[in-house]
Amino acid sequence: MKKIVLSTALFSSLLFAGGDIAPVVEEPVVEEVSSWNFELSPYLAMSSISGNSAVVTGAANTLDLEFNNIVDALEFGAAAHFEGHHSNGWGFWIDYNYVSLGGTDTIPLGGAYILKEVDIKQSVFEGYGMYRQNLENGNIDYMAGIRRWKLKMDATLNTPNINNTNNDWTDFVVGARWTTNLSENWKFHVRGDIGAGGADFTATAAAGVRYSINEWLDFDFQYKALWVDYTTGTPNTLDYFKYDTLTQGPIIGLNFKF
Numbered sequence: 001m002k003k004i005v006l007s008t009a010l011f012s013s014l015l016f017a018g019g020d021i022a023p024v025v026e027e028p029v030v031e032e033v034s035s036w037n038f039e040l041s042p043y044l045a046m047s048s049i050s051g052n053s054a055v056v057t058g059a060a061n062t063l064d065l066e067f068n069n070i071v072d073a074l075e076f077g078a079a080a081h082f083e084g085h086h087s088n089g090w091g092f093w094i095d096y097n098y099v100s101l102g103g104t105d106t107i108p109l110g111g112a113y114i115l116k117e118v119d120i121k122q123s124v125f126e127g128y129g130m131y132r133q134n135l136e137n138g139n140i141d142y143m144a145g146i147r148r149w150k151l152k153m154d155a156t157l158n159t160p161n162i163n164n165t166n167n168d169w170t171d172f173v174v175g176a177r178w179t180t181n182l183s184e185n186w187k188f189h190v191r192g193d194i195g196a197g198g199a200d201f202t203a204t205a206a207a208g209v210r211y212s213i214n215e216w217l218d219f220d221f222q223y224k225a226l227w228v229d230y231t232t233g234t235p236n237t238l239d240y241f242k243y244d245t246l247t248q249g250p251i252i253g254l255n256f257k258f
Helices: 002-016
Strands: 036-045 048-056 062-066 073-086 090-109 112-135 138-157 162-181 186-197 201-214 217-232 241-257
Touching: 036 217, 048 138, 073 112, 073 241, 090 138, 112 162, 138 186, 162 201, 162 217, 162 241, 201 241
Parallel strands: none
Antiparallel strands: 036 073, 036 241, 048 062, 048 241, 073 090, 090 112, 112 138, 138 162, 162 186, 186 201, 201 217, 217 241
């Protein structure tokens, strides 16, 4: 009996003295926060094309197409933008824009007026690496990457000559985007870039505003202008093609953040 009492007393002493046996304390659960933030933006680009293009017809005549009057009808357009930003400042930018436009006009060729119908299907893919510099009231994103063009143009004359051309090329581009907060819900952003490679010259200028609807959705409105000066082939031969144009117009989109 005396041994049992001593054992009980020893156990109690260890327990209250903070010995090996102690109450179990549960660690608080810490929720992991993602290092990445993403934005997905389907948008509508109401584009028009101005400038000129030079092609050679079956009769070896160089035909200058002035787009200011002929390419004025948007037949179809699709566009989407996706970008991601890591907490360390690095990120990426992907953008795809497809437009199909067409129109008709008359031009002089060899002293005679002929009807021409022009249909253009133009797709532009942009892929950039980015680095973000945070500012007191916004940020600057520095970008470098490629702009990939695919162009299909059909020019139909009121003669047996029909010129169909397919061209694709890649340009290397550098640029930057500045974003600043106008208020709690409004932001202003402006972007510019310049490049060359397959084309002699290409550049973009865009500016717009963004309204925060809630924590996961923004409304975006901007105006964008895209220049390109591309030439391939030898003048006065059937493989010659020149495309010196400005694609411009307003952009309306929704920006999903996650």
